[in-house]
Amino acid sequence: MIPLILRLKKNAHKEIAKAQDILVETLYEVFDKAVIHGGTALWRCYKGKRFSEDVDVYIEKNIKKINQLFEAFEKKGFTIKKKKIGENSLYSNLKFNRIHVRFEALFKKIKGSLHEYETVEGNFITIYTLTEEELLKEKIATYLKRLKTRDLYDIFFLLRHIEKISLVKNDLKKLITKFRQPIDEKDLKVIVYEGIIPKTEEMLMYIKRRA
Template sequence: MEIPLQNRLKKKAHVELASLQDEAVEIIYSLFPKIVFHGGTCIWRCYGGNRFSEDLDFYLAGENFEEGSLRQALEGRGLSLVKFKKTANLIFAKISSPEAQIRLEINLSTKKEGLLRPYEKAGGAVMEVLCLPAEELLMEKLSAYENRRLVRDLYDVCHLSRIANVHEKEAGKIKKFLQNPPKPIDEKNLKAIVYMGAVPTYEQMLEMLRGRFA
């Protein structure tokens, strides 16, 4: 029997954030059933990652997302919408409970097709959500690492490379990256967010990727 996520997390603050994420995801899918989940928390909850992630990231093109409907749904669960900013292309919001606060980002301009995946909740239950395919997540994370050089993105690239069906085009991008990979600017931070298993070094992650894509 698998140990519930809340019992695998090392920090109380992470458990509280995870519980708030669960409530927020439930509410968002009740309002917009076709919204597509992506980003680090998607990898963690829906693709078996062992790295804690705070933010909720979604794609929702072609639908009208109103602040009032989200605020009302959150308040009905005892939660608060403490920030909401909407542009033509993006929604940025913050959702809080008495114990925690999370960031929500919704891309309104890019149309994405999602795959139905089980989302692991903190208490051990699962719910079905629409997720960006692992192959697209892999390319997003590779681009994110090249742009901002955060070690968590490289960790996610390694994790996704094991489960994604990587085709020639994507493999070529990874091989090109491996020719001159930049070092992360925050390598020491990885041990604070990988809550289970070994915490790989930058060199170990590159070795793993080269072993697969050389």
């Protein structure tokens, strides 16, 4: 299999991906039950074709361990540009060499599923993530909230790999009923690094067929 670093077209994406790998490895040194979700889980664990800048995780709310994590990030060469800890979430912007990576966490105890995470060099590390069905439900909720074309593309991608449609049928019906056009359709061509760029109408038609 061709490693990610050779499949990514943009140098900036390659550098961000390298930084993400260091973040993820460091994360599990401190939070060994962390669960990776969102776009990063899709392209690293489920062979997605869309680049994702953020590292999104579920972790417990433990301020001492969070501070330990950011100290570990700094030891690995990251500069903490922004770090905001709220009641239910954490947002941070980290700089590594010349690039920026966002690390975001929701404070939830989520039981993840073991899966292989593909590094940019083509190696694999075992992490916790969500199942494809769980990711799809999450993506549907996210799309209806912010109407980003990347989320619709992720739904389209996941549906091609889910066999037990009955597990997500109600969520798909909700998406179809409440569907509105994405606000940023042109952005998709910038972040899909392999394959065709489907139009909104094509993705919606496929979703309706599967529902």
